[in-house]
Amino acid sequence: MIILYVSINISKLKYQQKAIENLLSEKKFPKAASIRALPSSGSDRQYFRVDFDNGSSDSILAAYNPDVQENMAWNSFSSHFRSLGFHVPEILARDESYRYFLLQDLGNTSLFYHVSQGINEEVIGYYKRALQDLIGFQVEGIKRLDLDVAYPATRFDLRSVMWDLNYFKYYFVKPNGIIFNEARLEDDFEVFAAHLLEAESEYFMYRDFQSRNIMIHNDELWYIDFQGGRKGPLQYDLVSLLFQARANLSPELRSELKSYYLKELEKVMPGKTRSFNTHYPAFILFRLMQVLGAYGFRGQLQRKTHFLKSTKLAVKSLTDQLEHAKPELVLPELYSIFEQIIALHQKKAESAEKGKLKIKINSFSFIQSGIPDDPTQNGGGFVFDCRALPNPGRIKELRDFNGLQDPVIHYLDNKGEVKKFLDNMYLIIDQSIDNYLERGFENLQVNFGCTGGKHRSVYCAEMLAKKLTEQYQNLDICVNHLMSNDW
Numbered sequence: 217m218i219i220l221y222v223s224i225n226i227s228k229l230k231y232q233q234k235a236i237e238n239l240l241s242e243k244k245f246p247k248a249a250s251i252r253a254l255p256s257s258g259s260d261r262q263y264f265r266v267d268f269d270n271g272s273s274d275s276i277l278a279a280y281n282p283d284v285q286e287n288m289a290w291n292s293f294s295s296h297f298r299s300l301g302f303h304v305p306e307i308l309a310r311d312e313s314y315r316y317f318l319l320q321d322l323g324n325t326s327l328f329y330h331v332s333q334g335i336n337e338e339v340i341g342y343y344k345r346a347l348q349d350l351i352g353f354q355v356e357g358i359k360r361l362d363l364d365v366a367y368p369a370t371r372f373d374l375r376s377v378m379w380d381l382n383y384f385k386y387y388f389v390k391p392n393g394i395i396f397n398e399a400r401l402e403d404d405f406e407v408f409a410a411h412l413l414e415a416e417s418e419y420f421m422y423r424d425f426q427s428r429n430i431m432i433h434n435d436e437l438w439y440i441d442f443q444g445g446r447k448g449p450l451q452y453d454l455v456s457l458l459f460q461a462r463a464n465l466s467p468e469l470r471s472e473l474k475s476y477y478l479k480e481l482e483k484v485m486p487g488k489t490r491s492f493n494t495h496y497p498a499f500i501l502f503r504l505m506q507v508l509g510a511y512g513f514r515g516q517l518q519r520k521t522h523f524l525k526s527t528k529l530a531v532k533s534l535t536d537q538l539e540h541a542k543p544e545l546v547l548p549e550l551y552s553i554f555e556q557i558i559a560l561h562q563k564k565a566e567s568a569e570k571g572k573l574k575i576k577i578n579s580f581s582f583i584q585s586g587i588p589d590d591p592t593q594n595g596g597g598f599v600f601d602c603r604a605l606p607n608p609g610r611i612k613e614l615r616d617f618n619g620l621q622d623p624v625i626h627y628l629d630n631k632g633e634v635k636k637f638l639d640n641m642y643l644i645i646d647q648s649i650d651n652y653l654e655r656g657f658e659n660l661q662v663n664f665g666c667t668g669g670k671h672r673s674v675y676c677a678e679m680l681a682k683k684l685t686e687q688y689q690n691l692d693i694c695v696n697h698l699m700s701n702d703w
Contacts, residue, residue: 235280235316236264236280236316239278239309239318240278240318243318245268245276245309246269247268248266248269249267250266251265252265252267254277260281260282260283262279262281263278263279264277264280265277266278274321276318276320277318277320277321278317279318280315281317284313285365285368286367286368287315288314289365289367289445290442291310291314292362293361293443296361296362297357297439300356300357302349302352302439304439304440304442307320323431323432323433325431325433326427326431326432327342327346327427327428327437328426328460329432330432335465335469340473342430343457343473344476345437347457347473347476347477347480349439350425350454350457350477351480351481353420353442354420354421355485357420358419358420358447363447366445366447370447371417371446371447371448372417372421372446372448376446378405380502381405381409383506383509383510383513385401386509387512387513388508388557389557392512392560394557395556396552400548404550405550407546411498412498414495415449415451415491415495417447417449420447421448421452421453422439422442422445423446423448423452423453423456424442424456425453425454425456426457426463427457451495452499452503454474454477454496455496455500456503457473458474459500459503461529461533462526462529467536474496497543500537501534501537504537508530508531508534508557511530512527527561531558535558538554538558565690572692573657573658573692574658574659574691574694575660575662575691575693575694576659576661576662576694576696577662577664577680577695577696578664578677578697578698579664579666579669579673579676579695580663580664581665581670582603582667583669585669587663588663588698590661592661594659597661598661598662600662600665601666602637602665603666603672604637605628605634605637605676606631606633607666607672608624608628608671608672611627614627618670618671619671619672619673619674619675619678620678624675628672638676638680641676645662645684646687649691662677662680664676669698678695681693681695
């Protein structure tokens with residue numbers, strides 16, 4: 217069954233690549249040297265990077281999405297925003313079916329990438345620039361925008377609110393075994409929805425304004441994935457950015473950035489702060505419920521394990537919000553559900569702390585020691601071959617150093633192919649760790665080999681250990697360099 221599934225996916229990709237080739241030819245683009253599928257996200261959209269035989273031509277992106285109505289909204293919104301001078305990628309061409317598009321390539325660096333490397337003044341500066349641009353989208357972007365193409369909803373109304381509340385109920389609350397009274401929960405949903413809909417809703421609501429959808433290209437911020445936009449309130453998009461689970465911004469930074477947003481908003485629309493703050497706490501809960509529903513669907517039902525990690529962070533944000541800024545609304549059944557969710561995740565965290573997952577990371581030499589044995593009787597773990605990476609051992613000035621020392625670290629840090637190798641490796645390891653933690657496994661072994669076991673394998677082992685230490689609190693990490701005695 218797995219083999220069949222993989223072969224079907226490969227066939228789909230080949231079919232899509234052929235369709236892109238035809239579109240490139242039809243629109244008189246140079247011949248493509250390669251059309252590479254990019255990692256997919258939680259949606260059905262698939263992106264490809266197109267490089268050309270003509271070495272002077274920049275790469276472009278190709279996109280495939282079977283949802284034609286969504287594509288029509290994206291196409292229309294893109295044209296409108298570009299006419300206003302907003303930084304959204306240019307759509308270079310499309311096919312007649314509205315399923316295939318060619319567009320400007322903004323590279324691979326998002327604001328989220330910078331956030332994941334650590335918060336500093338540069339990152340905070342990016343956030344503040346993004347907030348200025350958000351106000352532009354919200355206030356100016358809505359003017360003369362064709363909302364007739366908006367999909368799946370033209371505005372933030374009772375129906376769209378109830379969609380998200382029920383998404384939370386059916387894809388997160390029920391699958392987690394939370395106990396509640398259906399009728400009383402519907403009563404609370406009605407009260408909650410009425411409060412949300414009291415907020416002024418005459419602005420552009422981006423819908424998914426978060427750091428993954430903010431690209432950094434030539435030190436400018438560019439914005440993607442606004443195709444679900446509609447007319448709506450101001451609060452939702454600010455909450456989406458500041459409470460993005462994986463960004464994990466501190467409460468202090470969220471407060472600073474919210475104050476900055478309101479200061480900038482007052483310059484454009486004086487007197488909005490008070491009404492904005494009246495509904496802001498409820499929108500925090502609403503957005504967290506929406507993302508928990510999405511994480512439940514993608515993580516628990518579709519078993520995409522990286523969404524399970526995001527769930528923990530979203531529940532942490534929910535806990536903090538209820539402790540410090542709980543909306544003054546009478547919602548007994550909904551608050552009972554929140555309390556059960558928090559208790560459930562606290563229990564999981566305590567259980568994980570008692571039995572930490574042990575990660576043994578080895579570096580070794582393929583020539584001298586061979587692949588390390590697995591003492592846990594699990595039959596081995598991951599083995600990553602680092603021999604395709606640039607070799608410091610071939611450089612006279614670096615030969616006598618090892619992967620723990622600055623000259624080698626600096627050399628490998630600055631090699632693009634090393635970064636690509638590490639990023640791909642992190643994705644694979646993250647998926648296994650999340651899955652192992654969820655299933656209560658106790659051991660995972662990761663091995664890095666190179667020719668001499670001194671430079672590349674050591675460096676990669678240390679980089680993985682560093683990343684896991686920063687990313688997880690419930691791991692017992694042991695690093696072992698098997699060639700250390702020969703250095």
